Amino acid sequence: MPELPEVETVRTALEPVVTGQQIASVRLMRDNLRWPLPGGLAEILTGQICGIPWRRGKYILLPLSGQQTLLIHLGMSGAIRIYGRYPKSFGKHDHFSVKLMNNSWFVFSDPRRFGYLDLLQTGNEAKHPLLAAMGVEPLSNAFSEQYLDVGLAGRKQSIKSALLDQRLIAGLGNIYVNEALFEARISPRRLAGNVVGKRAQRLILAIRNVLYTAIKQGGTSLRDHVQPGGEIGYFVQNLKVYGRGGEACTSCSAPIKVIRQSGRSSFYCPNCQR
DNA sequence: CTCCTGACCTGAGTGC
DNA sequence: TGCACTCAGGTCAGGA
Numbered sequence: 001m002p003e004l005p006e007v008e009t010v011r012t013a014l015e016p017v018v019t020g021q022q023i024a025s026v027r028l029m030r031d032n033l034r035w036p037l038p039g040g041l042a043e044i045l046t047g048q049i050c051g052i053p054w055r056r057g058k059y060i061l062l063p064l065s066g067q068q069t070l071l072i073h074l075g076m077s078g079a080i081r082i083y084g085r086y087p088k089s090f091g092k093h094d095h096f097s098v099k100l101m102n103n104s105w106f107v108f109s110d111p112r113r114f115g116y117l118d119l120l121q122t123g124n125e126a127k128h129p130l131l132a133a134m135g136v137e138p139l140s141n142a143f144s145e146q147y148l149d150v151g152l153a154g155r156k157q158s159i160k161s162a163l164l165d166q167r168l169i170a171g172l173g174n175i176y177v178n179e180a181l182f183e184a185r186i187s188p189r190r191l192a193g194n195v196v197g198k199r200a201q202r203l204i205l206a207i208r209n210v211l212y213t214a215i216k217q218g219g220t221s222l223r224d225h226v227q228p229g230g231e232i233g234y235f236v237q238n239l240k241v242y243g244r245g246g247e248a249c250t251s252c253s254a255p256i257k258v259i260r261q262s263g264r265s266s267f268y269c270p271n272c273q274r
Numbered sequence: 275c276t277c278c279t280g281a282c283c284t285g286a287g288t289g290c
Numbered sequence: 291t292g293c294a295c296t297c298a299g300g301t302c303a304g305g306a
Contacts, residue, residue, distance in 0.1 A: 003299050034282075034301090058300080076300050077284075093284085112283045114300060130301095157277060166301080173299050223286075223298065242299095262278060265297085278306085288296080 002058060002074040004138070004171030005214035006233065010080050011055045013228035014106065017082055018050040018062065021100040029095050034075065034116040044119065045070065045098070057134050057170030061125065069122045071130070075114030081107045082228040106228070135168040138207050143169070148200050152192045159195050160188035161262045163207075172207070175220055178242045178267050180206040187273040188266040189259070213238060241267040 002010070026042040038044070044066075051063035062070040074080070081087075083105040090097070096108040096117065108115070120128045135151070136143045151168045152159075162168055163177045172180070181188050183206035186199055195203060214220060219233030222243070226232055240250050245258035249269040259266050 006299065073300085075283095076298070110283095111285065112298090112300095114283070155276085161277080164300090175299055220299070263280085264300095276306105279304090281303085282301095284298100286297085288294100290293090290295105 002078065002219070003173035003176050004055075004058060005176070005211055005217075005235065006219035007055055007058050007060060007074065007171070008215050009219045009227050009233060010074070011053050011060050013082060014053045014060070014062075014080065017104050017106065018100065019052050020049065021102055021104075022049045023047060024099045024101050026099075027097045029090070029097075033095060033110065033113045037117055038119045041117065041119065044068070050100075056125065056131060056137070057166055058173070059131065063122050067122050068119050069125065071116075071118040071120055071128065072108070073116050073130075075110055075112060075116070077112040077224045078108065078110035078115035079224060079226055080228050081109065081226075081230065083107070111224070133167045134170045135166060136170065138169050138171060139211060143204065143208075145200055145204060148204060149196060152195055152200070155192035157192055158188060158261055159186060159190045159192045159203075160264075160266050162192035164262075164264070169207070171211075174264050175222075175239070175242045176207070176210050176214065179238075179240060180210045182206075182241045182268060182273060183210060185273050187270070188261060188268050190274070241269065243267065 023045050026045045028042050031037055049065040053060055053062045058073060060072040085103060087105055087107060091109060093111040094107050094109040097105055099105050125131055136147055152162060155162050160177060163172050184202040186195060186203060214235040217234040218227050220235040221232035241256050244256045245267055247256050249256055249272060252271045254269055254271040256267055257270050
């Protein structure tokens with residue numbers, strides 16, 4: 001499910017609920033997700049006070065009073081729901097729930113279990129194996145034309161594959177890469193190393209614009225994504241190419257083409273995108 | 275190193 | 291209804 005805008009939507013919803021709150025209790029319904037969960041996770045979390053949750057790429061990081069940080073990744077199908085009181089029922093894919101002292105709850109559910117949770121020492125985020133190699137935040141000033149030029153130079157893969165590489169840009173996934181390439185009028189098949197100059201400038205603006213707009217709309221709801229309050233994400237109405245194979249391009253009316261690139265579907269207008 | 279494929283999981287949709 | 295098959299917002303491990 002979740003790319004940067006969906007993760008940011010979750011983080012934003014968590015912030016006012018958890019910040020400054022003590023964890024009253026934790027329920028773990030299984031001892032692994034994608035990987036085994038840290039031993040004693042429930043006991044470690046209980047009694048700690050939550051800081052302000054932040055985001056790095058597609059990860060949510062929740063700093064805790066005990067100098068540890070809870071790392072959350074939602075995988076493909078993960079979601080967090082927030083409740084103002086004890087949830088009426090737990091579903092078969094609810095794996096982890098936290099009760100706060102103010103009697104609100106948040107519940108992590110993930111049917112496919114590609115998500116994961118981990119604990120790290122606060123301050124050591126950059127050394128964590130899952131975070132160490134992450135690339136630039138696309139909404140930060142560090143995401144510049146110079147950064148992109150250096151990052152793409154000499155790459156022999158397609159621009160589509162390069163943009164999905166979290167070591168280059170942190171947080172993009174299949175939906176927003178397709179949408180940003182359409183907005184920048186760049187073919188997903190173009191050699192990454194050949195995206196320079198005006199094209200690179202358009203790409204940076206398009207990535208920023210697509211992400212900002214999607215965050216404003218609460219992300220994109222296709223199958224699994226809901227905002228933590230239960231509302232869907234409305235960016236689905238803005239999708240120009242993703243999931244629209246065969247439909248008319250919004251710009252030139254040519255049919256949107258679907259191809260397969262490194263195992264993922266790419267949608268693009270062969271007329272507008274070069 | 276770089277790049278691509280397969281694997282991990284469940285559920286929804288499609289076609290016979 | 292049932293079954294087989296495909297596909298899905300991710301990304302890691304392994305091999306070419």
